[in-house]
Structure formats: C-alpha cells, structure tokens
Amino acid sequence: MDMILAYRPIIAIFVSTVAAALIMLFGEKISPNRRESITLGASIIKAACVFSMVPAVLAGETFDITLLEIVDGVDFAFRADSLSMVFACVASGLWIVTSIYSIGYMRGHGERNQTGYFASFAMCLTGAMGICFAANLMTFFIFYEVLTVATYPLVTHYRDEKAKKSGRKYLIYTLVSGQIFFAAMAYVYFKCGTLDFTPGGFIGNALGFQEAAVVFFLMILGGAVKAGVMPVHSWLPSAMVAPTPVSALLHAVAVVKAGAFCVIRIIGYTFGPELCKACGATDIMAWFAIATILCSSLIAIQKDNLKARLAYSTVGQLSYIVLGTCILTPISVSGAVFHIVAHAFMKITLFMCAGAIFVTTHKSEISDMRGIGRRMPLTMTAFTTASLGIAGLPFIVGFVSKFNIIEGAAMAGKPFFIATLIASALLSLTYLIPVAYIAFTGRNINPSFMDFQPFTLRGEAAKPMLVPILLTAGISIALGLYPDLGLYLYTFAEKAAAAIFEGGGTL
C-alpha cells in the first residue's frame, strides 16, 4: 500500500490518460451518463491523489519518482514540491467542477462530438498534471507538447471554417514556440549536462551572461506564448471559438497557467534569480508583462462579446504572474504563485457565468444583456463577485496575490510597476463592472427578460451549471478571507518562493 501511495503523482497524471482511452474506446457504445461517469471518476481519483499529498509536502517531504531513462542521461522523473502542489491542487480540483459544468453545458447546448470532447479534455489534464510534477526540463517539455496537441481538438471542436482558422493559429503559435524551446533545451543540456529542476536554478555559471540572456528568451518564448504575453497572445482570443467549458478550464486554468507555470519553472528552477538578475533578462521580460497588462485592459474595454472581453482580461491577468516572477523578490514571487490560484477561481467563475448565460438565454454580446440579473440573479451575483475580485477588491482572493506583487515591487524599488498595477486594477473595474451594472440595471431592459419576475430562480441556469458557479465564487471569497483555507495553498506559494531564493544557483 505504501508503494502505491508513493506513486500518487504518477496516478494523478495517468488516471486521466486511462480515462481518455476508455472514453475513446467505449464512448460511442455506452450511454452518455456512463461515459461522463468515467470523466467524473477519473477527476475524483486525480483530486484525491493530489489533495492527499498536501500534508506530506507541507511537512517538507517531496515525492521523487523516476520511471525510466527517457533519453540518454535524462530520466523520466517526477517530483511533488510546493510549487507543483499549488498548480496541481487548482487544476485537479477545478477539473471536477468543470466536468460537472461541462455535462450541463454540452447537453444543454446539444453539442456534437461529445466523445472526442471529453477524451481530449481528459488528455489535457494529463498534460497539465505532468507539467506540475515534472522534475526536469525534458519531462516537462514532453507534457507541454502533449498539452499542446490535446488542446487542438478542443479549439477546433465545431469543425467549421472559423474553428479551423483558430486551430491553425493556435498551432502556429504553440508549435513554433515549442520547437524553439526544444532547441534551447538541447543547448542547455549540452552546456550543463543536466536538466533537473533545482530551486534557485541549475545553470549557474555554465553559460555566459549574454549567452544566458539569448537562451533565456528562446526558452521563455515557449512559456510566454501559452501565458498570452503580448505580442504573442493573439491565439488566445481566437481560441475562444471553443465551447465555453474549454475556455473556462483550459483558457483560464490549465493551458494558460501551464504557460505561467513554465515561466516560473524557467526563472526560478532553471536559470535562477541570481543569473536572471545578472543577465538582465527578467527586467526586459517585466516590461513586456507591464505592456501586456495595460494594453489588454484597453482592448478588453472595447469588446462587446463577453467571452472576448474575458479573454483579454485573462491575457492581462496572466501577465501579473509573469510580472510578479520577474520582479524577483520572494514576496512578489509568492504573490505570483498564489495568483495562479486566485485568477483560476475568479476567471473560471466568470467564464462559467458567460457559458451559463449563453446556454440559458443564447446571448453572447454584452449589449444584449441589459437586465439579465432579473432572470439569472445567482449567476450574475457570482459574476459580480468574481469581477470585483479581478479588480483586486479586499476580502476576495485576487486582493491577496495582487497585494503581494505590489509589496514585492515596492521592495524592489519599482514605483512605475506599482502605478501600473493600480492603474490596471482600475481598468479592470471599467471593463468588468459595467457588465454587472448592465445586468442589474432597471432601465432599458432587454424585452426578452421582461417575462421573468425579478429575483426568482425560474429562469436560472440548469443546476449542473449553477452549482459549480456558486461553488467557485464562494471559494473565491473564502480564500480571500483566509488564504490558507483547506489546502494551504498560500503557505505552499510562500514556501516555493522561499525555496527559489534560498536554493543554490549561486554564480
């Protein structure tokens, strides 16, 4: 039994591969309920595996597993450390929520090709979980590419011209950056002779400063594309053609966070803060992040399509993580890591609300939503809560992470960064709060909502959609009040940041 328990990271990764295979093999032959029970079962096993490791990892234990030698000199190895636990807890926990939501959404919307959809979804979770637990760059890259390919069928789910175009765009961005990452990885291996992640970086002085800066940018491109850092962000808004649960989990949690996670792994565990500071690469990266935060907010204001607005909001919020990491102080890095959690819960709430609105009322444009609060009061309350959280209002989870990043920027002596972060918070108010306002306004109500008595639940979204929305919105508030609630994610974030700055990697 202890043997099996020691392999929990492996189980957590591959249980969804098995689920994907089962769904592919039997999906067409069994009833939809049974098919979805495979997804739910796998997601519960996955979450149980991850959550049950929390106490051990918190106590300082790491789960180190080497499966085999994957290429000459590099192992196919996994490790559960504080940083991986943060992302793993979020991704696996939210998979359960999204699975329930998916069932409601896909059936409510009468989607085709559901078998392929659920199978790809499970495969994406394998990719994301592998990225969490990968102990070296090679293992990391393998799952990174698995995630890239597994997402493609979801982006092209509708199989029309628009989906085809978005799929191509997605592939161009991710495959090109992936190949460049590959080349950089080969170079790093040649120079260092190892690819094992080490807190504080393993490159040390194996690369000269200029060399390091070049390799850094080649490598970080792989992360930046998935994390939607401008100017390589444009696949993300076009990938919004996918069904909303995909946007919710993948384009708010798994895929884009994998990009952000990649940035943290590269800066904190590959190059190390000392080398990054010395070669100046993170300073440049920070400016890219700043530009992204500001530009994306300005673009988001113009979008009338709710999902598109949320997509640009995602682009901006992800750059908080990149920025927090690039500021390179322990407190800002812990804020960045915790923003993975914070943004995940808030943005998934927003996306799920958008999807619920779309399925229930067939409205996707914000201007059509005047008075929708009459019909869907609970959904819109959740939406408002999450919007306020994105803007950084205290007592909601977004405040915790943003405050840390700002504090870190203050410690590093970057007043301009602080100003940007505050300006961006105000900008998020300008693009998300109007939606909430329009929803609850009493004037010029869209006639289609007039049939509904205000503030009754008759016109609300179906339960499989409504429950996940309320759950994630509730968790956003709970974590805002008490960041360590349940899974100690805030402690993990602090520990990860501390490890990065205390670990080796001296020049």
Added chain:
Amino acid sequence: MIQNLPALIVFIPFFAALLCPLLSTASRTLGRWFVTLCTGISLILSFLQVGVMVKSGEAAYWFGGWIPPYGIEFSVDALSAVVMVLICVIGFLTMLYGMPFMKQDTKERLSGYYAILSLLVASLLGMTATGDVFNLYVFLEVSSLSGYVLIAMGGDKGIISAFRYLLLGTIGASFYLLGVAFIYGETGTLNMLDMSGLVGPVLSSGTTMIAMIFILLGFGIKMALFPLHGWQPEAHTNAHPGADPIIAGLMVKIPAYVLIRFFFYVFDANVEHVRYLLILMGIMASVGIIYGSIKAIAQRDIRKMLAYSSVGQLGYIGLGIAIGNYYGLIGAVLHIINHSFMKSALFFGSGALKYRYGLVELDRLGQIYKKMPKTMAVMIICALSMIGIPPTAGFFSKWYLALGAVNAGQYILVAVLIVSSLLNAVYFFRFFEKIFMSEEVERIEKHPEETHELPWQMMLPLIVCGIGILILGFCNAQFVDVLSSVIMEVAG
C-alpha cells in the same frame, strides 16, 4: 547454432523464396504462408541474435570455412543485429499485410509476388549482415531487382515508375561497383574489416577519394538523398500497395545504414578528406529536408505526400551521418528504425484506404475517421511522430540529432530540424483537418463483404506499428545502451 545465426537469418527467407513457386503449384496459398512462416522464423532468430550480441559483442560467419580476407564473411555487431531485427519485423508485417490485396490474382502472380518479396527481405538482410564489399553489391542488385518488380506490379503507372527507377538504380549500382573496383585497386582486399586496416595510408589518394565519391553517389541514389531522389516519389506512389510499406519504409534505409558502415567503419570519418564528403552530404541532406517537406505540402495524393516526406526524413538520417559525432550517429540510427516504423505504418494506412475505398486523394478523406477509426488512430500517432511530438519515437531521434548538431557547434542544422518539424506539422495537420473537419464525400466500398474495419492481416501490422512507435519512444534509452559501445568506438 549461435555462430550460424547471421547466415541462417539471411538464407532462410532466401530459400523460402526459391521454394515458394514450387509449393504454390500444390496449393494456391501454401507458398505465401510458407514464405511468411520462414520470415517469422528469421524474425525470432534475429531477436536471439541481438541477445547474443548484447552479451558477447560480435559474431562472424565464414562461408565454407574460408578465412577472410580470402573467403566471404558475414560479420554482425550490435548495430547490424538491431537493423536485421527491423528488417525482419517490417518484412514479416508486410507479408501479412499484402495477403488481402491478392485475392483476385492468379496463382502464378501470387506465388511470384511472395517469392520476390521474400527475396527482397533476404537481400536487405544480406546487405546488413555482410562483411564483404563485393558481396554487398550482389545483395544490392538482388534487392534492387526485386524492388523493380514489386513497383512494376503496381499497375500501369507502376511500370513506368519502375522503369525510371531501374535506369537510375542501375546507375547507382554501377557507381558503387566502380567505387569497389577503385578501392580494391588501392587496397587489394574486399573484406571490410581488412580494408579498414589497409585503407589508412591511401585514404587521401585521388583514387580513394573518387571511390568514396562513387560510393556516396551510388548509395545516395539508392537512399533517395536529395538531389539524387528523382526516382523516389513516383516509385513510392505507384508501387504495389501491398508491398509499398517495405519499399517506402525500409528499402531506402538500408543504403543509409551501409553508408554509415562505409564512412565510419571502413573509412575513418575523422580524416580530413572524408570529412569533406560528409560536409557535402550534410548540405545535400539539409536542403533535402527542407525541399522534401515543402514539396510534400504541395501534394494532393496522399501517397505522394508521404513519398516527399520521405525525401525529407531521409535527410534527417543523412544529417546525422554528416554530423558524425556520437549523438549524431545515434540519432541517425534511431531515425532509421523509427522512420521505418512510422513510414511503413503510414503506408499501411494509405494502402488500407486504397483497399477499402480506392482512395488516394487527400481531398476525399472527409470524415473518414468514422469509418476507419483504428486505422486513423494509428496514422495520427505516426503523423505526430513524423512531426516530432513527444512522447512518440520521432521526437527522440530528433532530440539526439539536435544534441549532435549542438555538440558539433552547427546551430544552423538545429534550425533546419526545427523548420522541417514545422513544415511537417503543416502537411500532417492539414491531413488531420481533412479527416476530421472536411465534409463527408461519396465513397464506394470496394469490399462490402468485409464485416470488420479491415481484415486481420492488415489490421495487425497497423496496430503493431502504432504500439511500436510508442514503445520505441519510451525505450529509446535502452536502444542507445545496446548501440552505444559500437557507435562510441567510431564516433568523432
């Protein structure tokens, strides 16, 4: 028994080929099952041989007990043992695979086809096992002749393609023979091991240089190395669909293997003059990689797309040979193995499309995955492997090639690999778009009597290759372990 293994593995299919027409007179299908069985035996023996190699290193078989350099020698080390397994596997699968295609054929045609196929397998095995450069020529000619026949059996277009290949192939073989004559004149021996000892002092002489150039040209034509690939796309497109997997997947790889033998085991690749040739080969390979990938994008016929893709992929192997250090050679050898599996499986798949619907055009593949899900699943795995997406096999050979290029300081070659991967992605993802997203078109079942997706003889090779690619991917480090000592001793 153990020391006879190299000879047994080669000659069991060889004699089976001779007996096949005779047995077929007794019963229509007896001949082909006999041939398949014999190849299966060779397959088992070749696995045994690898086991022996891993333990004891090398084995040699002297024909008639004549001591080399006077007699003909088969000498096998870990590298050739692994390649022999590969030949037996693909040969065996192709024999199974061809059976449903031959339902309507006459007894003579059937037995002839299987005899020739068996000859092809035997001669490729012979090319791999032999330690004698003239003997190599004999096996090369046997394999070429059987190749011509199998291509010509692909119908009217096949005959033209075969004739074209015959012309160019003969030129290639003649180049090689001339090269052998020159090198024999310089060293006075035909035994490879002996030659490698004697060639050192004369390595920079003009005659040896010309011999090496001729050998490079000869095998360059045979392995369809750009720009000597002129015969290849047509031949791979129009060959008999049952034999296409071995022709496209394997026949072009063995010349590449022989080039490794020549440049690294007979000649010394670290000598300046030999390096020049390798640089030339590297340029040919790099241009070929890009050219092949771009041409593949332009194709409408799925088989032709795969054929041009081979031009590019053969370039990968050439590139590894040209890099010439430990990782480069490992990459080249792994890619010989991996690409044989990938390309054979893709041709198994395209042949299956042709078998069921007579389909060869990309544009008519709309929604085909609903009808042939297993076939398409395997083809998708193979295609991802061709692009180099981990954890499929293709990624790992590319990793070693990139590592070799970085080690040699040739960053431009890394760029070539990357660009090629992306170009591969273009045409393979277009293929995915066709099978999943295009409108369904009217297709006529050619074998409505089939109850399954494909007959088992065709399904088995597909599944074996599909799983093989994943196993090759995850276990590549084990392959490297087996090969490392052999390659370490010659790598620069």
